[in-house]
Amino acid sequence: MKPMRIRIVGGSLAGLFIGNLLQRDGHDVKIYERSSSGLAGRGAGLVGQRELFKILRVLGCEHLAHVGVVAKERIYLNRDGGVAEVFSTPQTQISWDVLYATVASHLPMDSYVVGRAVKNVAETPQGVRLTFEGNETEEAELVIGADGMGSVVRGFVSRENRNEFAGYVAWRGLIPETALPAEVSILVDRFAFYIVRGVHMLGYLVPGQNGEMEKGKRRYNWVWYRLVPHAELAALFTGVDGRTFEYSLPRGALSETRLQTLRQDAFSVLPPQFAQVVEAEPLPSIHGIFDYEAERMVSRRVALVGDAAFVVRPHTAMGVAKAAGDALALREALSRSDNLAEALARYEHERLPVGKEIAAYGRRLGASAL
Template sequence: MGDADRLDVAVSGGSMGGLFTGLALRYDGHAVDVFERSTGELESRGGGIVAQPRMLDFLDAHGIAAPAEITTTTSRRRYLDRNDGVEREYADRMSFTSWDAVYRQLRDAFPDDRYRMGKRTVDADSAGRTATLAFDDGSTARADLAVVAEGGRSSTRDRLLPGVEPEYAGYVAWRGVTPESAVPAAVNERFEDVFTFYQGPHDLVLGYLIPGPDGGTAAGERRLNWVWYDDVRDRDERRLLTDEDGRRREFSVPPGKLRSDVESRLRADAEGLPATFADLVAATDEPFVQAIYDLTVPRMVFDRICLLGDAAFVARPHTAAGTAKAAADGIELGDALEGDVEAALDRWERERLEAGRRLVAEGRRMGENYMN
């Protein structure tokens, strides 16, 4: 095809970035197939997320989800001191949601017959005006455009950009999600309408309410999400990321898979936090850990193949924009694809490279400030 009136698009990766991209392109009139390596429903990628306006606007504009039905909100930001008192507090309106709540809405909006499970991409090639994805079952998909939305562990990015690797920041995020009903009432009240923090000498912990596993946002239906950024440079990072089965994880150990000695150390260390957060960690059944990385790429477009989301840039979670960045990449790609495809991809790449670099730099600045 010489123009972008209607493209056949193959998306490698069926998580947030892939679904936002697939839906944005479908709404712009393109034919999209999404190929996901998992064979069953995707597990939660980390619980709570900040619901950025661009993402919510997209969901609302296309009738995918009404923002009020999948978000919780706070009107104040509060910092606790070491003794669990209020160090400072100010007005600051924020919206939060959960990974599973958003994923469920996106997945329901995307046609089942165009979402292919059990398709792990092992190669990608572009020749002329055609891109081809090859899968581990021996099958292939040919399209006018291939979008790589495989996340931070993208094997396709590794082949397209050998030598481009995530850079470990030297600290981790311990994380957890627990039903508000499992938390003492006095603790739960500390998070009602409040985005709550504790800033230590070399760590930062925060918490907020998110929708429940079924999307419920009413009191009693929600969950508490907490994140503890912890400097672990005096510990063996490889050990922290080795799960209970002895499997070495690259980026995170999921809920229920922490080694018993690692979890015991976490719970013991958490007793030194302000009582609000100490009680919250104690009430969490399956905490997990995520190593903090930075990733930047020099290119996002390779003829008729493009990278987006965490396959291109990974910014530290302090920016509260990881999911929003993936969504924006896909939405902007849909907006850009008008007229000549190569010219459209060139414009999109220049704009998204700038946005990605800016976000990663901001994440580094914030992380250095918090951890030092």
Template structure:
């Protein structure tokens, strides 16, 4: 039976994709996002796969496919900073912020509720119940978990089974306004997709749009990502924030303890080429994400469905996180419009999710 009232838990890009498609299809849909201050400004660049282009065409946003920063070539550096390989493969990084803001604007304000964290989901024969941190409860015909790697909806679908597994490494990241990038880094790294590989580690970087989506010279940002191995006890220390709380997956800008940042910068001085060292040093508030694998044994249970990273967590090497969410959103919409049979959705998307997770594992073999 087709659902009438749908609640989506999680208001990042995946949740917005699903909400936009379902709202346009005539469903009564509301998104609940735990963040109080919104998600804009948190994204960098993304490589658009075919599912993302299909989503842009679906809503008449083809022009967004051209709002990005072009890296004219790929270069590979050695530790001394010499370019040891060049590939003439131009690539455009779309703006995550522009994508998020554009889809957020498609959804009426009353359909997107922020600052109201969900703590659990239950269901019975008549409805699904969404439980909020303030003690309130809302009911729906269908609940969609689009709440990412730390999903609270996941348990209602898969039960007490194991969650995401740490793979042995993490990424340090920085987003530096291009005017603050030292000349030694700007000269070698700007307008290129740059890489440097080391035993058990590698760093990459590229220019992305500014937080307002601008691609004009002087208003862009340099995005660097440094993959590093950490033993579990080392990770415990790195992910303990400035308040002494051990966070499960990541630390946002400004939340990493100063001594941990200092140790990372000292390692950058010792290990990285001069241009990358300068780019790392230029970021005043580096942040960190531990890397995990997860493949849900099932994506649906009764009146509850999972999508995006709530269902399958793939390593960032795949560059397919947003594409995976777009594919899930399309399949959910199609199943619900057809007859409301969620089995149709799971049959289509579970094999795709497992394949993407496995692909990320292969790409990360030299790091984990």
């Protein structure tokens, strides 16, 4: 494909992956991220998958696969805190923060623009027009929607663009390893679970924010999946200042009263070790679990990647790998043809069934977990 003017909406890992690849191929690439501060510091750990390792090799970042914490085994706890099962399945939690920062650093500074929210996408005879908040516009030959669950771009490509609530949410905490109570030492260096009907809790160590892997400099990441009626979501995602969020409640937005209720709930239903790590988190966040499957991934001059195309449940541990696979496939399709429509059709043909398969897998895991 001859060099094109390509604009990417969304600056998380999906946008960074495809932006780096296409810039290497000589295209004029710019990424627009709606957050005014970027996305640094928003991740914890992620499980490496084949597609992620492949894109890291392509980008010359293979070393990032080793910036992680190894959980030497999986343990499943009883309600009283005893160990019910042990499985020798070592797993490495790669640092999301370091991955994001390193991949972003491979782009020229002026090609990654924060605080630039796109509110509309429209195809024109000449190409694609982006309209930003403030009504400024920009023309491109190809637009890539990498703007995640709240995608603006997907509504242009696919008639149905609503995320479907799965019936539960994830409460999350991320605390310094030094803040772990001594009584929870059994959780250290292990991937720990507590799963009974209606309750699903897990936790594991991840690197420090700058990739630190030394003991005492790591962080403990916990996730507690809890069933929630759809009618209660608005209240759940309303912060102490009265602001309501659509899909989550960020760190620091929980009132002291609700924080104390969370801690009481933890001690009433969780093993004592997990209840204590919940208590040790002063600023938990809440993330709704949603499903979305695009019926189309492309139009004439627009393509979707990552969560903009398929929102898959976190139990799969495949969200980042899926984004990497999308980026690699789109780059390959564009490089193999001088006809944009043909290239986008090839991309969709390859990745649409993959997204559907991963989404279905996530629903099965969610049903078995809760």
